[in-house]
Each structure stands twice: as C-alpha cells, then as structure tokens.
Amino acid sequence: MPPTLAAVAALPQLGLKSLTGPLPDTRVVWVAVSELEDPTPFLEGGELVLTTGMRLTPASAAGYVSRLVARGVTGLGFAVGVIHDDVPPELLAAARDQGLVLLEVPRPTPFIAIGKAVSRMLAAEWYEDVTRAFQAQRELTRAALTGPGALVTRLARLLGGWALLLDASGDAQHAEPAGARGRAAALEPELARLRRRPARGSPAASVALAVPDDHIVVQRIGLSGRPRGFLAVGTDAPLPPAAHTIVGSAVALLTLQSETPRTDRELRASLAALLLGRPGEAPLVPGGPVRVVACAGGAAVLDVLESDPAGARCLALPLEGHSAVIVPDEALGTIEPLLVSAGTAGVSDPASGDLGTALRQAEEALAAAVRARRDVLHYSALPGQSVLGLLEPGLAHAFAGSLLAPLREEGLVETVQAYLAANGQGEAAARALGVHRHTLRSRMRKAAELLDRDPDDPAVRAELWIALAIASNHDERIGHRGDSQSGEPGIA
Template identity: 75%
Template sequence: MPPTLASVAALPQLGLRSLTGPLPDTAVVWVAVSELEDPTPFLEGGELLLTTGMRLTPAGAAGYVSRLVGRGVAGLGFAVGVIHDTVPGELLAAARDQGLVLLEVPRPTPFIAVGKAVSRMLAAEWYEDVTRAFRAQRELTRAALTGRDALVARLARLLGGWALLLDPAGGVLHAAPASAARRAGALTPELTRLRRAPGARGGEPPAARSTEPMAARSTEPMAARSTGAPSASVALSLPGEHIAVQRIGLGERPRGFLAVGTDAPLPHVAHTIVGAAVALLTLQSEAPRTGRDLRASLAALLLGRPADGPAVPRGPVRVLACAGGAAVLDVLESDPAAGRGLALPLDGYVAVVVPDEASGTVESLLAGTGPIGVSDPAAADLPAALRQAGDALAAATRSGRDVVRHSELPGQGVLGLLDPRPARAFADALLAPLRAEDLVGTVRAYIAANGQGEAAARALGVHRHTLRSRMRRAAEILGRDPDDPAVRVELWIALAVMSNDESSIRHRGDSQSSAP
C-alpha cells in the first residue's frame, strides 16, 4: 500500500501538524504544489496538495475546499510564515465542515522536502512489492515442482485467502483450504463466460452480460499474460469477499480455471502473484502437448514400427557421445533447436541421436558441456554409430579437443579391407605370446604413443625404465623390433582387430584400437 497521511505526518523531519484531528489511513499517491484558486484540473486524486495560500481569500475558502474534496485529494498542506502567519480561520472551518484533512507545514520545511519524503516512501513501497512478488514467484515455482495441489495451497497462503483449481468442466481439482470447494458451484456462470475466448464473435464482453444484482463484475487482464493468447479474468465483488477467476491454457479451449478469494480487493502485487500461479499452471497444462511426439515415438518402437514415430529422426542420423553428463540433458531440454534429438544417459557419457542435418546445430549448443564424439552418418546400424561416437569421444578426451568426428580419426577404412576370420587368426597368432606375458597393454600404449617411451609410460602410470624393460621383453618374445615401422603397423592392425567384434570388421570406420 502507498504511504498514508498518518505515516507522512509522523516523519519528525517534516514537522507537519494536523489541524483537523486524528489522521485517517488515507493513501498518498503523490505530492503536488499549486497556488491556483482551482488546481483540480491538474490533479488526479489521492495527492497531498501543498500551498502557501497566495491567492486564497476568506470568501473563496469554502469553494476551494469543496473543489479539493470533490477531486478526491488526500489532504491539504498549508505553509505558514510565508504569505500567512497562521492558517486562515475560514479555510480551517471549511476543512473541518467538509472533511478535508488540513496539515500545517512549518516555515523551515520546504515543499520539496515533503515531496522527496513521500517519493522515498513510495519507492520503498514499490521495492517491497517487487521483492514480495519475486519471493512469492520463487515459492510458487518451488511448490509447482511438488504438484499442483502444493501450488494452490501456497497461493492461498500468500494471498491470505482461499484458492480453487477447477478442471475445464468446473469440477474441483484442488482446494485450499478444503472448505473452499463449496464455492465452486457459485462460479459456474463465470466459467461459462470465460470459456469463450476474449474478442470472439458473439457480442459484448463478459462483464456486460451479467444480470445478477448481487455482484459487481469486471473483466480485466491478469498479470503475466501470454502474449497473443486468449486470457481474461472475471472479478466479483460480493459482500465481505472479493473473488477473481482466471482461465488457464493457451488455446481457444481453457484447460482449467483458477479462482481466488480474499476479504479485501487484491492489490497490484497480489495480481502479479496470481498471474505467476496462472503462468505455472498453464505451463504444466501445456506440457503434455510437448511430449506427444516423444510418446508416439516410444509407442512406435514398442510396436515395431519406428518409422511411424514422429519424433524418430528421418533419414541419416548421427550419434553424439557427450561427456557433459546432466549439463547435456539440461541444454537439450532448454533449447527448441535440440528438440529433435533423442538422448540416452549411458555409463560415463550421454548418447544423443540427431538428424544428420541438425548435427552441427546440436554440437554448437552442447559446446562447453564437455568433450563430444560424433559418429559418421548412419541409416540403420545405430549400434555401430554408437561405437564410432564412443571412439571419437575417447580421442577427444585424450587430445583435449572439444569435438572429434569419427571420420577424423586415423586409420579409417583399414578393417573394411580385411576378411574377419583370417584377420582374427592373424591377430590371435601375433598377440598370443604377448598375452601370455601380460604385455598386450604395454605394447598397445607404446603403439598409441607412436613409439614415444615417455608418453607411453605416463599413459600406463609406470616409470620409463619399467616401460623400456617391458618393451625389450616384448621384442624378445616377438622376435622382431617394435620400432620397425612395418612391425608397428602389423601390431596396430592386430590390436585394432582384437578391439572390434567380428561384425565390425568390413565396416568402414571401425578400425580403431582401444585407448591406452
């Protein structure tokens, strides 16, 4: 509420004194200064008017006060010691007769000091309203995470009244307190009016159709309306109770209604709080619509008809292996551009299936969440694409790069040239002696490090002398030098074959060995 005459007059630095008795709790919306005989054309009502009485005459005092009372000013502040040493008796008598609050402003108090004081009080009140609305919105949001019943209960407490959530037919879904449910029947006529979208054909606005004499109705927009969406409320003033009914939903047909009731008319901040509740309820009511495609896709997959799922990507897709964890899921859920992707948390990373043409966009959105590995385009063999993405992610993690595509990995296509059975027999024969001495991991790290002992030792977590000793033993077992490029190629091929199952051989791009 704005500051009152009593609170303004109580400021000791102003020294204001009431000449018309105890001060009422009349709100002061602004301070105006005027020496006109009739300042009312320049007032809106609710002002504390300040004057020195420069043009005031004893004969005109009664008419002056009458005009101010008719305009609805909050009160009159008369400065003494400027034009008049005291407040004229005629003015004081007229103020007492007509019920106008008259304050004496002492000579040391400039009018601007009164204006600044009221301005500060108004600013403090505005800040308090904003803070209260912000806190209330946070409380409502937190309650909405629990459920609509918790949100309705929290709203009723915030307003100090009751709240009803009704379904589209007017049935009670949630009531806070429970006794508020009995008010639902009386709201039926208002729901009928609100079911018609505002601005639709059919005549006058809902308020004009009311014929019941017991209620004063108005149709007005509530706070937090969705732009362009049909949204209106009906306000009812009943004896000792004020009710507001708001439709929920964005479409032409409401998805429900929210009704609130309080003993006093809702102030502006309360309308903001109700609007926040309506927005949260609308989001909840519209959420099932956003999940239709995903449910249809799941149903299609369960029925063995994935092509019928509208959310299943059409045409070639890529699999992205993302190391960002929950941050990846948050980005995908918050940006509509990523809505066509299907995400699945796996052990250590999140796999995201996206249409080939959307891959670049999704990669950009996920940049910064962690390393990303991207498969080659795939039409049907998604398991192979998942392996490709995993290999690329491992390479991105090792190299410290943000994104690595499978096509960028070295050695692509080699396994595709091999016959699976001879290739596996070759790999088994070459690696069997090393496997017997538990040296396969050492040789793998040495090959992956391109023969650099320091890097291979770090990858294995051993001292470089230990690595050198192991590699000498491997050379003895193999009967050949691992530093010979030809020998190293053979070992790399053998390791790559053993790192892929038989179905992967002859598939382009699956020629990666495991990470050291």
C-alpha cells in the same frame, strides 16, 4: 500501496503539525502545490494540497475548504511565516467543521521537500510491491514443478485468501483450503461467461465479482478458444495491483502445464509406433541417415540440447558414464559443437535402421578421444579401424596376450609403445619416455631378444601395433588406440 497521511506527517525532517486532531490512515497519492482560489479542476482526489494562502481571505475560507472536501483531497498543508504568520482561524474552523485534515507547515520546510519525501515513499512502496510480486512468482514457479495442487496451495497463502482450480467442465480439481471446493457450484454462471465466445473477438479472459465479505476473481486457463480450466481466487478485500500480477503469474504457469501434453503428442506417437514395430510412422524418428554421438557430458548434454532449437530434432539417452544422442545426419554440423561444449564426444558413421552398431562406434570413438585428450573424434578417423574391425575378439586378445607377455614380464611394453609411436625414431621415443637415447637403445635390443623379432621390420611393427591396440581395451571389444603423437607425416 501509497503512504498514509499519518506516515508523511510523522517524518521528523518535515516538521508537519496536525491542527485538526489525530491523523487518519487515508492515502496520499501525490502532492499538489497551488495558490488558486479553486484548484479542484486540476486535482484527481487523494492529493495533499500545499498552499501559502496567498489568495485566501476570511470570507473565502469556508468555500475553499468545501471545494477541497468535495474533490476528495487527503489533506491541506498550510505554510506559516510566508503570507500568514499563523493559520487563519477561519480556515482552521472550516477544516474542523467539514472534516478536512489541516497540517501546519513550518517556515523552514520548503514545499519541494514534502513533494520529494512523498515521492520517495511512493517509489519505496512501488519497489516493495514489485519485489513482493517477483518473490511470489519464484515461489509459484517452484510450486508448479511439484504440480498444480502445490501451486494452488501456495497461491492461496500468498494472497491470504482461498484458491480453487477447476477443470474445463467446472469440476473442482484442487482447492486451498479444502472447504473452497464448495464454491464451485456458485461460480458456474461466471464460468459460462468465460466459455462463451462473443460474435466478434476473443472470449473474456477473466471476471470479477463482489459478494458479502468476499472479492472473487475468476480467470480462464489455456490458449485456445475453448478453455482448458479455470482459476478462482477470493479475498476479504479487492486485490491490489501486485496481487493481480501474482494471480496472472499463476494463470500463466497453469496454462503452460495444461498445454504441455500437446507438445508430448508426437513423442507418445513415436513411442507407440516403435512398440508396434512400425518405426516408419513415428513422427520424431528421423527418416534419413543419423549419427550416434556418445558424449561424456552427463546431465549437461540434455541442457545444451534444450538450449538450441536444433536440439529438438535429437533423441538423447543417459547411459552409465555417458549419454548417447541420435542426431539427424544433416544436423550434425549444428549439434556437434553443442555437445562438445558439454564434454568429450565420439561420433559414429552415418547409419539407418539398427543403431546398435552405430552406438558401438560412437562409444569406441569416445574412448579413443578421451585417451588422446581430444574434444571430439569421429569413428571414421580412428587409425586402423577397418583392419581391427575384422578380427574376432577372442582370438585377437589371445594373440595380443601371447605376443606382449615377455615384454610385460620385463616392463618393456611402454618402451615399445613409445618407439612405435615415434615411427622408430630413437631420439623422439627417448624424449617421450624421459630417458637417454642410449637407455632406449639398450631397452629396444632387449625387446628384440625377447620377441625374437626385429622391431625395425615394418611387418613386426604392424604386429606389435595391432597387439597394443587390441590390449588397450579390457572388455570384449577390440579397442583402437588412435592416439600416437608422432607429429606431422614425414621421413625419419
């Protein structure tokens, strides 16, 4: 809102003095400097006009004032000590007679200083309005997360009036205060205008009306030709521009809420199809092969999926400790980097139909990726997976427990594991364990005695590797180590 004339005159650096009594609360929309006998063709009304009285005469003073009053200027600032030592008495008398505010501008105060001061005040008012509107939009957005009722309540309080949310038929859904519900019937003619589509163009988006002690604005909600509801607000005075911005934000949020169910239709149809045992008719269920990705990113997984349009083709399910994401096979190249940015991931083989096996594969790949400190690991890349997958878990765990028992009793499991990971290279295994090579050689001789097997025999190494891989998981599944750090393939 523009500053008042009283606020401008109160600025001490300007030294302005009212010659016509107390200053009113009229607004100053701009400052205009003019020495014309009739500046009104170049004014719009609401200006503070500044002059040195260069062309002013005693005879022309009354007519000059009359033209300014008719144009609706806020006031007249007269500079003394430039052309006139004092304000001409004829001008002062005319201003008092015709109700024009007359300010005396002292000689040291340049007109440009007054213009700059008003400009700064206007900018500060504008910034305050923008800040107020922005803060109101944030409050409305937070309220909208709770529901339309909370949004309507917050809007009414921000405007200092009442607010009423109506459905498409005109029935009141939410009102603040509660007594505003009684206004619904009186608004029906305005709702009919907003429903009506003209012969050409779109229907009206809003209507404004004034009744005794009430200024009302009614707006459509929805994007289609037929409105999905209406929002009505009322205040004691006409809404300023910042308030119109706030109401527009509320309408936008309500429109988003009203249109959201349309975006959920395919999801609800897919759920119904799955419950009815007809997955082929579920629009959001991928028709071709898919991958299941187990990701340790927690809630961040859902955020990254929503950050990319390709994520709309994926279905995510938060599980204990991780999330499972169903990804169309052809979209894996786009989705995998997104998921990896949220946390470590394991990827299944392509699958169709029953995805239980794919989920198990993804979870085993994730476990192996965590152990190996890898960002992502595909199930197909797990070493030895085809052999271990053939083993019956109960018998396999019994075999591993029996074979490794003597090594556990002597604390040699880690030594044997490092030796196998180094492909039997004593120096590399010793470095991995942080011991001397002679210590390693002594420990491996002890292990060979306990096992009654030669660890350098390839068949024995294979048995030990399988036993260690089985023992790496504590549940019923057979785990896959897949994390040997033996470096590039080569000849020992």
